[in-house]
Amino acid sequence: MEEERAMTRILYDLAGADPARRFSPFCWRSKMALAHKGIAVETVPWRFVEKEKIAFSGKDKVPVLVDGEHVVADSWAIADYLESSYPDLPPLFAGPGERGLAKFVAAWTDSILHPAVFCIVALDIVDHLDPGDRAYFRESREARIKATLETWSADREGHIAALRQALMPLRLTLKGQDYLGGSAPGYADYIVFGAFQWARCISPAVLLAPDDPVFAWRRRLLDAFDGLGGRALGYDG
Amino acid sequence: MEEERAMTRILYDLAGADPARRFSPFCWRSKMALAHKGIAVETVPWRFVEKEKIAFSGKDKVPVLVDGEHVVADSWAIADYLESSYPDLPPLFAGPGERGLAKFVAAWTDSILHPAVFCIVALDIVDHLDPGDRAYFRESREARIKATLETWSADREGHIAALRQALMPLRLTLKGQDYLGGSAPGYADYIVFGAFQWARCISPAVLLAPDDPVFAWRRRLLDAFDGLGGRALGYDG
Numbered sequence: 001m002e003e004e005r006a007m008t009r010i011l012y013d014l015a016g017a018d019p020a021r022r023f024s025p026f027c028w029r030s031k032m033a034l035a036h037k038g039i040a041v042e043t044v045p046w047r048f049v050e051k052e053k054i055a056f057s058g059k060d061k062v063p064v065l066v067d068g069e070h071v072v073a074d075s076w077a078i079a080d081y082l083e084s085s086y087p088d089l090p091p092l093f094a095g096p097g098e099r100g101l102a103k104f105v106a107a108w109t110d111s112i113l114h115p116a117v118f119c120i121v122a123l124d125i126v127d128h129l130d131p132g133d134r135a136y137f138r139e140s141r142e143a144r145i146k147a148t149l150e151t152w153s154a155d156r157e158g159h160i161a162a163l164r165q166a167l168m169p170l171r172l173t174l175k176g177q178d179y180l181g182g183s184a185p186g187y188a189d190y191i192v193f194g195a196f197q198w199a200r201c202i203s204p205a206v207l208l209a210p211d212d213p214v215f216a217w218r219r220r221l222l223d224a225f226d227g228l229g230g231r232a233l234g235y236d237g
Numbered sequence: 238m239e240e241e242r243a244m245t246r247i248l249y250d251l252a253g254a255d256p257a258r259r260f261s262p263f264c265w266r267s268k269m270a271l272a273h274k275g276i277a278v279e280t281v282p283w284r285f286v287e288k289e290k291i292a293f294s295g296k297d298k299v300p301v302l303v304d305g306e307h308v309v310a311d312s313w314a315i316a317d318y319l320e321s322s323y324p325d326l327p328p329l330f331a332g333p334g335e336r337g338l339a340k341f342v343a344a345w346t347d348s349i350l351h352p353a354v355f356c357i358v359a360l361d362i363v364d365h366l367d368p369g370d371r372a373y374f375r376e377s378r379e380a381r382i383k384a385t386l387e388t389w390s391a392d393r394e395g396h397i398a399a400l401r402q403a404l405m406p407l408r409l410t411l412k413g414q415d416y417l418g419g420s421a422p423g424y425a426d427y428i429v430f431g432a433f434q435w436a437r438c439i440s441p442a443v444l445l446a447p448d449d450p451v452f453a454w455r456r457r458l459l460d461a462f463d464g465l466g467g468r469a470l471g472y473d474g
Contacts (some may be wrong), residue, residue: 107407
């Protein structure tokens with residue numbers, strides 16, 4: 001009984017009205033990281049307003065990983081935890097320099113890529129949320145962007161063009177190599193891929209042109225780990 | 238005699254009217270990389286129009302490194318050459334993943350940072366060029382940007398504000414760590430630092446606020462290698 005409990009590995013994972021719709025970019029980072037290391041996990045659907053359900057973690061956001069007696073919240077902390085706890089499994093970072101540079105990729109993703117995706121998918125998120133989450137989402141996001149989601153999301157075609165322009169550093173990199181770290185995927189790829197999964201699981205918007213090197217890179221990651229990303233409930237855009 | 242020639246190590250380095258003014262961002266990448274590995278080099282001033290002087294390299298741009306019998310052109314090729322030829326000296330990349338991610342840093346620098354710096358310093362470059370270089374520089378750059386340098390450079394304060402905004406991914410990264418790769422400098426740092434040296438050696442414009450984490454990072458790199466960057470002829474901005 002004790003042993004069984006210790007073996008339980010759970011990831012609290014943001015879900016929409018359909019509990020199978022898992023669209024959080026940060027949760028995708030952790031799901032890909034776990035898959036990269038070959039660590040099985042049970043994902044548990046979680047909604048924005050279920051703060052008390054993860055209060056034990058000390059945080060009010062997912063992902064939260066419960067690995068036996070260890071509780072780890074925040075996608076970066078989860079990546080570090082997996083590296084230090086499972087050093088014999090395939091590394092997410094080959095060394096401290098790679099981890100440091102992945103921080104730059106995360107900073108670029110958080111400050112440039114996520115805002116560019118958000119204004120494309122914001123209203124699709126509302127449409128797919130559990131009714132109990134809608135007011136929370138709208139109020140918290142509109143306070144952050146200081147506008148209504150409708151104003152923020154007007155001109156979708158313009159926002160898609162702006163996103164494609166913002167992807168230039170990624171595109172130039174992937175013209176010369178298959179993954180951000182070169183010939184094999186690593187945590188830096190999962191950071192960026194999370195942004196595309198966020199959009200793919202929630203929105204029919206077509207973000208990438210098929211001849212974009214970013215498109216081929218995303219395809220490779222959609223197919224990775226037996227199609228973990230590609231099989232997820234979402235759209236084909 | 239043969240041995241002496243084999244020991245000659247020369248870097249062709251872009252210079253202004255004053256041969257001591259060395260402002261190429263790409264040459265700075267190579268000079269920092271050589272210093273990082275502790276490899277002594279003689280730098281030779283080179284002007285834009287002196288194509289025939291480096292024709293032996295097969296390229297018409299600097300940096301060009303001549304290391305004994307080896308000739309290597311292009312800053313990235315020089316970094317790779319130094320890593321493979323001097324594997325026992327301090328590495329620029331701790332492994333292939335770090336090299337791959339440095340490619341992303343280079344893509345961001347080339348596509349976002351350099352254009353943001355160029356519109357601030359373009360006219361200062363003209364002012365400091367050897368008279369024989371001025372027409373070449375103006376014509377080649379105006380063809381590329383499809384505008385006059387004067388039009389491109391109008392509103393310097395606005396361009397500085399835009400640069401500071403564009404630096405957000407770098408700033409967020411350096412809030413949490415001293416260098417792009419974490420606790421120690423590597424080639425990714427020199428790629429970005431080259432852009433700041435480009436500006437510093439050619440323009441009195443003040444690019445960074447003193448309380449910006451990027452400012453403190455630049456200071457660390459200006460002081461590195463006995464102040465190689467900080468001692469270079471330029472401005473204090």
